[in-house]
Amino acid sequence: LQQLVARRFDPAELAIVPGDAAVAAAFSRLPFDHLLFTGSTAVGRRVMAAAAENLVPVTLELGGKSPVIIGRSADLRRAVDRILIGKLANAGQMCIAPDYACVPRERLDALVAAARAWVMRAYPGMPHNPEYTGMVNTAHAERMAALIDDARGKGARIIELGAGRAAPGDRLFAPALILDATAGMRVMQEEIFGPLLPIQAYDHIDEAIAAINARPRPLALYYFGTSRAETRRVLERTHSGGVTVNDVAMHFLAEELPFGGIGTSGMGAYHGVHGFQRFSHARAIFRQTRLDVAGLIGLRPPYAARLRHVLDWLIGR
DSSP states (O other), X not given: OHHHHHHHSOTTTOOOOOOOHHHHHHHHTSOOSOEEXXXXXXXXXXXXXXXXXXTOOEEEEOOOOOEEEEOTTSOHHHHHHHHHHHXXXXXXOSTTSOOEEEEEGGGHHHHHHHHHHHHHHHSTTTTSOTTSOOOSSHHHHHHHHHHHHHHHHTTOEEEESSOOOSSTTOXXXXXXXEETOOTTSGGXXXXXXXXXXXXXXXXXXXXXXXXXXXXXXXXXXXEEOSOHHHHHHHHHHOOOSEEEESSSSHHHHOTTSOEEOOGGGEEOEESHHHHHHHTSOOOOOOOOOSSOHHHHTTOSSSOOHHHHXXXXXXXXX
16 A cells, blocks of 8 residues: 555655554654544544644544344344344454344344354355455454353353354454353453454343443444334434444445544544545634724723623623
8 A cells, every 4th residue: 555655646645654553653743733543442542642742633433332223123134134244344343343232132043043044145155255354363363262262151152153263373253143242241341343243132122222321432323123213212312423224334434424433432523524624624714894893882991881881782681
């Protein structure tokens, strides 16, 4: 990318600066007009602290655990199709990938069956299907395995939607559902950024809403269902950077919508005109006429009764 950009752009227009954490730290301390960072919440805090040295305004697109709520009115097969398309694109290594799902308790078995059938149809031979990708590095693949081991050791049921890790050291990692996921498991405490989908069962929609509100505010929230009343209930009682109803990630693709996080999932929004406004400074300019406005409204000392009349009028006496 650095080589391609250097051949086609003047460095004053666009430049790629590769490097490790030390380079990133030095980069964040430069006196830019504006700084946008995409990454983890922990690193986002460090970027913001570095930018504060020069009072550089920042836009932070962070991550978090973006939830999915499947309502009782949802078409389950359609919901599973759209959730897994979003979850398994780039093997879940996207900031707006569904992170965990809240599902009506009586529909758990049907969801598992639908997910298994979908993966067999979409990615036959998983994880060796050539249209499926691996983890970005071996350490991340090992982290996926550690998340599963932790969940299994704390009572979760692991439903593998493929053959798991292909071989030691291989970065391919097949997707899995994690049933009976609880708050004490790492998989419910960390952003997964991989092909694992914890499932939490609920009996009433308010339980799902409460579970979402008990966690830091996510970058995205997804709801599946046809009930207008329940849709409104979910939207009014939760907070998130953005929402897609009856699909996942589509609000990100709509350029006319602002995209960004809230709370620990980020600050500031961009895309389309919102991005232009985010990276611009609206400088106010006022041109005065020759009229003595200060004198007319009594602001020129010595002050007289005229000023009191103007103030009385302004405050509505």
